[in-house]
Amino acid sequence: MLELAILGLLLESPMHGYELRKRLTGLLGAFRAFSYGSLYPTLRRMQADGLIDEASAPAGVKVRRGRRVYQLTEKGRTRFNELVADTGPQNYTDDGFGVHLAFFSRTPAVARMRILEGRRRQVEERREGLRELVTRATRASDRYTRQLHELSLESSEREVRWLNELIAAEHTLPDASPQQGRDGTEETPEPPEPAALDTAPVPQNSPAVTHVPGSSDVRGPREKEGEPDHG
CATH class of the missing domain: 1.20.58 (Methane Monooxygenase Hydroxylase; Chain G, domain 1)
Structure with a gap:
């Protein structure tokens, strides 16, 4: 379960070992006693297996000299997706269930x-x-x-x-179920295209022209067009 926890945390961003240790303590503390002594051997094994490799520190993050920054490889992302989809009985135990629950949003x-x-x-x-x-x-x-x-x-x-x-x-x-991309992150389905709006002009009902006796401003339609009134 430690492997799944490390992969899940590195999926968020590259981290050095000390930061991973702090995050793992917060993640697993409610479910198990986390052994610091098991972290670095697990990291070395995962690096040898090609699941993680060393990376440069993320922008804006200061790292002490000698500290290694770890990041996921493509193989590590694939492994994470396999582990979160595993439903074997080992995932029902106190340790296994707690780690899986932490990554349910990606399961x-x-x-x-x-x-x-x-x-x-x-x-x-x-x-x-x-x-x-x-x-x-x-x-x-x-x-x-x-x-x-x-x-x-x-x-x-x-x-x-x-x-x-x-x-x-x-x-x-x-x-x-969230859709997972190649990087293991969730992909939100595209929303449906909105229905096309009818942009045709809406006919306006012109108010009827009322002839006011004695008013010279009210003309018939033929007069408005400049034609003589033969009436």
């Missing part, structure tokens, strides 16, 4: 739904196991163990409700 709609449903099944199984543990602790009059299990049970029940809401929201999205 196909079908994959999002399968991952959410898979995660819900896993948490529901955990919830049932915790209910059994609470019952056993109650029978054994083990107050503190029961309270510990009740705390975990409450967390599982809350997550199931939350997942139900996410899944219901996914059902309301009309084919909400």
Whole structure:
């Protein structure tokens, strides 16, 4: 899952290792204990695999001498798209689900739904196991163990409700899968062409000319054209 997280962050912009470490801590901190010792070996492996390479620092970003700036390669973008579309059971775990959720905006709609449903099944199984543990602790009059299990049970029940809401929201999205370009970023579908506007002139209804006795300004149509009035 660390590989997916690195690819997803580098998809946004090139970063040096220290910046990646800070971003990963913020990204994964809520779901797992991030090991700093695993970052640089993973970066070296990904570079050897051709998923990332070194780049010049982005404009306006100062980098200390000796710090390497990493960027995605075309192979790395392809790998990212493969990983976010993966719906295997490893993506339902605490670690796997947390990383995938962080990149759901770049995940196909079908994959999002399968991952959410898979995660819900896993948490529901955990919830049932915790209910059994609470019952056993109650029978054994083990107050503190029961309270510990009740705390975990409450967390599982809350997550199931939350997942139900996410899944219901996914059902309301009309084919909400983002289109991904070659660089892995979302491509917004072109809006339909607006209907052609009718630019033909709208006929205006001229008010009727009323002859006012004694007025020399009111003339008939033939007089307006300069023709003599034979009447």
